Amino acid sequence: MGRPPCCEKIVVKKGPWTPEEDITLVSYIQQHGPGNWRSVPKNTGLLRCSKSCRLRWTNYLRPGIKRGNFTQHEEKTIIHLQALLGNRWAAIASYLSQRTDNDIKNYWNTHLKKKLQRQNGITNEDNIDMTEMSSCNNNNNNICTNSKRIANKGQWEKKLQTDINMAKQALFQALSLDQPTSSISPDLGSPKPHHSATATYASSTDNISKLLQNWTSSSSSVPNTSSLSNNRSSSTGEGGVLDHQSLLSPNSESGSVDEKLNLMTETSIFKGVSKPIVDTEATTDDHSSLSLIEKWLFDDQGMVQCDDDQEDLIDVSLQGKNTDNNCQDVF
DNA sequence: AAAGAAAGCAACCGCTCGCTG
DNA sequence: TCAGCGAGCGGTTGCTTTCTT
Numbered sequence: 001m002g003r004p005p006c007c008e009k010i011v012v013k014k015g016p017w018t019p020e021e022d023i024t025l026v027s028y029i030q031q032h033g034p035g036n037w038r039s040v041p042k043n044t045g046l047l048r049c050s051k052s053c054r055l056r057w058t059n060y061l062r063p064g065i066k067r068g069n070f071t072q073h074e075e076k077t078i079i080h081l082q083a084l085l086g087n088r089w090a091a092i093a094s095y096l097s098q099r100t101d102n103d104i105k106n107y108w109n110t111h112l113k114k115k116l117q118r119q120n121g122i123t124n125e126d127n128i129d130m131t132e133m134s135s136c137n138n139n140n141n142n143i144c145t146n147s148k149r150i151a152n153k154g155q156w157e158k159k160l161q162t163d164i165n166m167a168k169q170a171l172f173q174a175l176s177l178d179q180p181t182s183s184i185s186p187d188l189g190s191p192k193p194h195h196s197a198t199a200t201y202a203s204s205t206d207n208i209s210k211l212l213q214n215w216t217s218s219s220s221s222v223p224n225t226s227s228l229s230n231n232r233s234s235s236t237g238e239g240g241v242l243d244h245q246s247l248l249s250p251n252s253e254s255g256s257v258d259e260k261l262n263l264m265t266e267t268s269i270f271k272g273v274s275k276p277i278v279d280t281e282a283t284t285d286d287h288s289s290l291s292l293i294e295k296w297l298f299d300d301q302g303m304v305q306c307d308d309d310q311e312d313l314i315d316v317s318l319q320g321k322n323t324d325n326n327c328q329d330v331f
Numbered sequence: 332a333a334a335g336a337a338a339g340c341a342a343c344c345g346c347t348c349g350c351t352g
Numbered sequence: 353t354c355a356g357c358g359a360g361c362g363g364t365t366g367c368t369t370t371c372t373t
Contacts, residue, residue: 016367
């Protein structure tokens with residue numbers, strides 16, 4: 001007996017979000033903070049399910065989200081964590097503070113999975129699920145450790161969660177230090193995105209950032225959105241990408257994306273955001289403070305030294321198997 | 332240049348979990 | 353203890369864009 005849909009009784013709009021809706025939602029959250037999603041459609045007049053509002057905010061409008069190209073380091077982290085945790089995207093996303101679980105999930109399904117399969121020479125016949133593959137013992141013991149996990153899921157997860165929480169902060173430091181230029185400023189020195197969608201993501205975040213900044217620095221009145229209605233030529237999959245440039249005051253030109261994001265994250269209204277935002281203080285910390293969790297993630301076998309060649313991915317995936325065994329000991 | 336195929340991504344759906352009364 | 357509710361998560365879908373022929 002499943003629960004009824006959360007918005008069963010009201011007419012809800014579906015499909016891509018419009019700029020107007022984005023603005024309404026952002027404006028509301030700016031005033032009331034994220035959370036209490038049930039009340040969002042009621043109070044804003046949005047014809048959207050509360051779930052949809054939460055998703056939109058969490059995945060696209062929330063400040064501090066990094067979109068676009070995944071770095072090699074992020075790829076490796078995802079691959080390794082996926083081998084370790086399975087398709088627990090939220091848990092994986094907690095290690096990549098600027099990425100959303102949805103983003104990681106999509107990236108895994110569209111890029112990494114195929115990449116690993118290609119590199120492992122997996123054919124269609126033996127195209128087994130990568131999660132299964134990576135979580136099973138490949139030694140003489142045929143017992144899949146995943147099964148054990150399932151059996152002990154409750155305890156295992158509690159311990160895992162504890163470890164995650166304890167290690168998260170330290171891991172952020174390590175990851176940030178390893179990627180000094182990539183995590184926040186995708187537009188600086190990084191290769192041009194290979195297709196427009198990627199660029200659009202970046203600009204989406206940027207634009208929304210500007211939008212928010214504009215609001216935080218001005219009165220809390222909701223801007224007139226009437227001029228927005230034609231900004232979106234088609235409903236896009238571009239993330240409800242606003243052509244926010246047209247929405248913004250001319251002053252919005254000033255300041256980098258980073259500055260804008262930082263400004264927003266410092267805005268009190270966003271301090272209750274569920275997902276952690278990279279602590280810029282932490283990133284400037286001591287290089288040597290690698291955590292246990294990082295060692296756990298990047299343990300031996302030269303992973304840390306990996307460059308950007310594809311062999312790394314094979315290594316990582318294989319390590320995933322081994323690490324999975326190690327993981328049993330850890331937990 | 333056009334059509335079809337493939338890839339990529341945003342959003343939805345259904346389920347589970349945790350909190351509260 | 354249990355039921356109701358809201359929030360969160362992972363799988364899936366369907367639309368848009370890009371690539372190939």
